[in-house]
Structure formats: structure tokens, C-alpha cells
Amino acid sequence: MVDFHGSFVAIVTPMSGGVAATARLEWERLAALVEFHIDQGTDGIVAVGTTGESATLDEDEHCEAIRRTVALVAGRVPVIAGTGANSTTEAIRLTRRAQDVGADACLLVTPYYNKPTQEGLYLHFKAIAEAVAIPQILYNVPGRTACDMLPATVGRLARLPNIIGVKEATGEVGRVAMLRACCGEDFLLFSGDDATARDFLLAGGNGVISVTANVAPRAMHELCVAARAHDAAGARRADAPLAALHRDLFCESNPIPVKWCLHAVGLIDVGIRLPLTWLSSAAEPKLRAALQAAGIETAA
DSSP, X not given: OOOOOEEEEEOOOOEESEEETTOEEOHHHHHHHHHHHHHTTOOEEEESSTTTTGGGSOHHHHHHHHHHHHHHHTTSSOEEEEOOOSSHHHHHHHHHHHHHTTOSEEEEEOOOSSOOOHHHHHHHHHHHHHXXXXXXXXXXXXXXXXXXXXXXXXXHHTTSTTEEEEEEOSOOTTHHHHHHHHHOTTSEEEEOOHHHHHHHHHXXXXXXXXXXXXXXXXXXXXXXXXXXXXXXXXXXXXXGGGHXXXXXXXXXXXXXXXXXXXXXXXXXXXXXXXXXXXXXXXXXXXXXXXXXXXXXXXXX
């Protein structure tokens, strides 16, 4: 049985060609990143989520990135595919393609821009779950989508057998108790906010889908191990050096800062798709300082 617990990296999609609408996808760099994460103890990989620039990839690129990630991981850790969309039919199509290439589960963001009601959210996710049998994890990130899926709505959806969890990215640790009450003890609760992930796990969460894990995978894994063992002191020790990263990886729109950091440590090339841009020179010193605080060396 697949173990969906611990630190799941919301992996970047490596590109080259600088800042461009058609920045090239770099599959060899993706392969190296997957091996880096396996070696560093990452518990699972989320392919083509927000951090993977899902909004700038076309459908074939999106599905190819999922297919390659599944093949590269080769069953060593779970792979969760980002397949959400603000069109229900598109989300069904992406989810079905992810199932076909062997993803272990799918991550489905709340529909963005069109701001559905709670009933609309329920019917949207119900339609996807009934159309595709793969395990599905809901993703609530109102700061990105302008749509907040409330715990009561998650509770309704938790009754569907293949909706197995939620990524909660509000940063509101109090939602852990509310979601547990609505969804039961077996429903998976993932933090989607690195800055509050430690407290989320200590409150009863199962894991984190993390941006910080891109550059500090071992520390995020150790944080999760300690927190899930109710070792608050150990979790604090693992988390403390990461505080600046948790904050400054969002000093500009994700994934701009994390891509800069990965380039700074030599793991990816300079490549990002418009309308995203490369990190501003004014922000570079704070990211260098955050990496240094976490004990991560950058190139000269």
C-alpha cells in the first residue's frame, strides 16, 4: 500500500533558455533532481503543481512531465501528479492521463479565477472522483485561487472513496482539528505552507507538500519524522535553520525564488516561462542569506 506521509517535494520543472514564453524543458535536469531527492530522503514527489509551473505548460508537456517523473522515480517513493484545472472537463482529462502513466495519486487544486460556490466545489471534485478511479488529494490555496474550500465541504468530499486527503495551504493550523472532525482519522492532511508545517504536523497532520524541500530535502524529511513522532523539540531543531527559507522563498511569486536557489546551488539552469521572470537582483542577497542559514552552500 502506498505510504502518503512525510515530506513531499513540490518539485520544480527544470528549464533552460532564460526567461521566455518557450523556455525549454530539461529532462536530464529533472532526472538529476529526482535522484537528488531520493538520496536526500524525500518521502514523495509532487509533479507539475504550482511550483512545477503547471500554469505555463501546455497539456502535452504537463502530461509528459508527469510520465517522466513516474518513470524516473520507478516506484521508490510515491508520485502525486498535479492535475487540477478551473475547467472540470480539463481536470478529468489530466487526471485520467496521470492515471494512465502510473501516478500514485493526483493533486487537484480548487478552480481558480471563476470563484465557485461551496456547492460548485463539491460538484466539481465529485465529478472528477467519479470519472477517474485514481486516489485524489484536494488542494486548497485561496491565496492563489481566490477561492477557499471550507472544512465542511472537504468533509462531504471525504465520503467519496477515492478522495483520500487535502493539501491545506491557508497557513491556519486550527484547520487541522476542524478537518479531522469533518473527515475522520484516516483522511490525509497535508500542510501546503512551509512556515507553519511544523505546527500543522504536531497538531495531527500527516505531511507537507513543500517548496522548501526543493533545496533542503533532508531537513524537511527530518522535521516530518520528528513531528509525526510527537517530538516537538526535535521538530523545532530541524525547522529553526529553515525559517528564513520558508519566508524568503516567497519574496517573489513562487517558483521564482526557489528556481533561483536551485540554480545558485548548481542543480538547474536559468530557465522560467513568462509571465514569470527570473529573481530580481535586489532579492538575491536575502536568498543567499537564507540558504546560508540553512547550511546550504552556493556557487561562488
